Amino acid sequence: MSLRRQHYRILGTVQGVGFRPFVYRHATENALTGNVLNDANGVAIEVQGTPGQLAAFEDAMRNQLPPLAKVDHLSIEEHPVNRDEAQFTILESSGKQDAQVALATDKASCDDCLNDIRNPDSRYFNYPFTNCTNCGPRYTIIRDLPYDRPNTAMAGFRMCPECAREYKDPLNRRYHAQPVSCPHCGPQLSWRKSNGQPIAVTDPLLHCCTQLAKGKIIAIKGLGGYHLMCDATSDLAVDTLRRRKRRPSKPLAVMVKDRASAEGLVKGTPEEWAMLCSQERPITLMRTLDSGALAPSVAPGIDRLGLFLPYTPIHQLLLERLERPLVATSANLSGEPVITELSQLVDKLGHVVDGILDHDRPILNACDDSVVQVVGGRPQWWRLARGVAPQTERLATQAGCTTLAVGAQQKNRLALAFGQRAITSPHIGDLDNLATEGYFEHTLSQLQRIYDLKVERLVTDLHPGYGSSQWAQNLARRRELPLLQVQHHHAHILAVMAEHQYTNKVLGFAFDGTGLGDDGQMWGGEVMLADTRGYTRLHYLKPFRLIGGEQAIKHPVRVALSLMFQHYSLEEVQASGWPQKFGIKDMALKNMHLMWQRGINAPYSSSMGRLFDAMACFLQLCRETDFDGQAGMLLEAAAEQCPDREVNLLSLPASIGPIIDTAPLVHQMMTLGHSKLDTATWARAFVNAVAQMMVSLMARYPDYPVVLSGGVMMNRCLLERLQATMGEHQARWLWPERTAVNDGSIAQGQLWYALNQE
CATH class of the missing domain: 3.30.70.100 (Alpha-Beta Plaits)
Incomplete structure (x- = not known):
């Protein structure tokens, strides 16, 4: 033979x-x-x-x-x-010298395990930690490589003989499933008061259901952290949660037990349903049905609902027993990472919750829920975390040295390149507080420990005030490491190029809220000819002052006034009636005009995101914001109500020169109060004007692939309009299917720049 x-x-x-x-x-x-x-x-x-x-x-x-x-x-x-x-x-696993293995991400319970927890004859019946090699926790429980039980959060749980037999049988689906356990040997649920004190109850899960049905706010420990949950059909419960958490209007995610339940709340395309039901189980943004099934305060003023299905047996058993949708929002203080420890929960949110459904399996790595929308059949990620991150990509060539890209200030993520691997961390958050900065360092140290890495080169944003940039600069000084800087909007474009492994020139539109430009001004309405070596700033929105600096971000009325001051005298603005509509008194108006005129705490900005904010203010949709992107969301929701998709009343011309002039738009807005057209029509007209400006610029540069990036590109109306009007440019559109479109992608762009300088 x-x-x-x-x-x-x-x-x-x-x-x-x-x-x-x-x-x-x-x-x-x-x-x-x-x-x-x-x-x-x-x-x-x-x-x-x-x-x-x-x-x-x-x-x-x-x-x-x-x-x-x-x-x-x-x-x-x-x-x-x-x-x-x-x-x-x-054979037994070998050591981790020069580790290159990809970290597996946490996955939702598979059908076989769900059948086990529903089967009275199974030893896993109603066991809320049932899993197998095809599902369950991965990244959130790993401490080190190789991925074996002693290197996970399950190290302290000794398997019973039956679990050990399944674990050692190569033909069993639980073979070497590191979190495998059963009611006799595995983690257990417990019920606690809001101060963390344990309370003996016969069935903690059933007790939790009873409390939720009574309208209580409950913290529930899941895979990557705690959720705050309440009855999504109860106005009182949702309003109580909002009041206690001081979250007046930001949309809340809702969890339902299955697709049939979801179909009573939202409508969607086949691609949206597939994403909702995928084993990654992201929060999927879908169009809300006007069914009256949910409390109106779940997503006020927004026509989309962030919906997701259970991804652990705990959630599945809870929803099947309760038979109603639940609000499921991350347990954290605003801007901080999701809480993973009971002591932190009690300290920071004990006043918010009425009870805690806890368990004793440690969460070693926090991981928030992923968020995605589907546009034109393609996914667009808003947050890459549980189920999809860490993301590991194989590089075409060896990285010259271990390189760390530290990302942006907002929606921070880290990216590392070593050997032939590039790894991007799950979502970390906004680096505006000590808690998130600590999570930033924990995430990095965890990846360094797992892969036995020592950083040899750093990449940062240009902005010297970013916490990530300051951290990297301090490390570079202490260890005498080389440090590269990448302009914010260039990094946005590079991130999409990295996903497509593209290095040649592209026509990049980077539209967002803010980012430091090469000239020291705030950019955000940038059209660039970019590649991995650098960029040329071809066009940009005509700069306008942000009256009050950061205050203009929270109060779009300041941006609207700045745009008017740019083209009209103070007397003309007063006579227009807009200050009265904005609720601005005469003295405040004069003070803001003085700040604008003299440039007192009024930096220039070319931000398209701020222009969207101003338009939302003109349309009386939003005078001040409660959360990032609120004005843009309200504008999008209004535009969706316009039946005429082709409405063409406004213009945002891109002249032959570099400046995209806002003057025609502002002139039209000044007379808006005399118009009989409704808000939805004007909102749609504005979105169409932005799209038309972009398409006209694409026509000037027909030889280059198109990249669209930045937070403004999360606007579904804008993307759908572009898809309908781009024509032949569609074939040259590099769409980001595995890269966040917002600042969550910056580290990937920074890393791609560094790798291509070698």
Whole structure:
């Protein structure tokens, strides 16, 4: 018999996802001998058999992967035959020298495990920590590599004989599922008062359901942190949560037990339903049905609902027992990371909750819920976290040194490149407080420990005031490390290019709220010809002053007044009647005009995001904001109500020169009060004017692919209008399907810049 022996090297997400039992099953089915093991880089396989047997095995490795596996690289080498070998075995994991393995992300409960918790004859019946190799926690419980139980949050839970038998059986779906446990040996739920004191109850989950049904606010410990949950159908419960958490209007996410329940609340496209029901279980933004099923205060003034399905047995059992939708918002103070420790919860939110459904499995790595919308059948990520991050990409060539990109101030994420790997962390948050700064450092130290890394080069934003930039500059000074700086909007464009592994020139539109430009001014309405070496600023929104600096971000009325002051005298603005509509008294108006005139705390900005804010103010939608992006969301919701998608009443001309002039728009706004057209029509007209300006600029540069990035590009109306009017430019549109469109992408753009300077 002719025998051959092959050595496989498989890289990617291949640990903690049932890959070794998958290999074992196909090797034994094909009567092959050899072995498989996890090592620092991924999976190594030795297989020996006839050419036909080896061909069948290779087909399985390439085309029949486990549900959670992702192969980035597969290589096969011929090795000498070992004629003394009699069987196929699974070897113990080897160490982590020069680790390159991809970290697996947390996944929602699979159907098999859900069937187990519903089956009275199963030993997992009603057990809220049931999982297998095809589902359950991964990143949130890992402490170190290799991904084996002693290196996870399950190290303190000794398996009972039955769990140990399943864990050691290569043909069982719980083989080497590190979180495997049962009611006899695994984590347990407990009920606690708001001060953290435990209260003995027969069934903590049932007690939690009873409290939620009474309208109570409950903190529930999940995979990557605690949620604050309440009855989403109760105005009183939702209003109580808002009042206690001091979150007056920001939309709240809602969790429902299954798709059938979701269909009573929202309508969606096939792609939206597929995203909602995917094993990543992100919060999916979908159009709200006017069914009256939810409390109006869940998402006031917004026509979209952030909806998601249960992703742990705890959530599934809770919703099946309660039979109603629940608000599920992250347990944190505004701007801080999600809370993972009971002591923190009691200290910071004890006054908010009426009770706590707790458990004793530690959360080693906080991970918030991911947020996505689908536009034109394509996903657009607003927050990349649980289920989809950390993100690991294989590089085409070796990184010259271990490089850390520290991202932006808002919606911060970290990105690391080493060997042939680039890893981007889950969402960290806004670096405006000590808690988030601490989470930033914890996330970095965790990735460094897991991969045994020492940073050799740093990349930051230009802005010297960003917490991430200051941290990196301090580290660079202490350790004498090279430090690169990348302009904010260039990084936005580079992030999309990185996803597509693109290095040549693109026509990039970077529209957002703010970002420091090369000239020291605040940018945000930028059209660039960019590549991995640099950029040319082709066009930009005509700069206007932000009266009061940061105050203008929270009070869009200041931006609206600034735009009027730019084109009209103080007397003309007073006579227009707009100050009265804005609720601005005469003395305050004069003071703001003086600040504008003399440039007192009134920096210039070319921000498209601020222009959207001003338009929302003109349309009486939003005078001051409660949360980031609120004015833009309200403007989008109004535009969605306009039946005439082609309305063309406003213009934002891009002249031959670099400046995109706002004068025609402002002149039209000054006479808006005399118009009989409704708010929805004007909102749609504004969005169309922005889209038309963008399409006209694309026509001037027909040879380049198009990149759209920045927070303004989260506006669904704008994207849909562009899709309808771009024509042949659609074929050259580099769409970001795995990259956040907002500042959550900045670190990836910074890293792509650094890698391409080598």
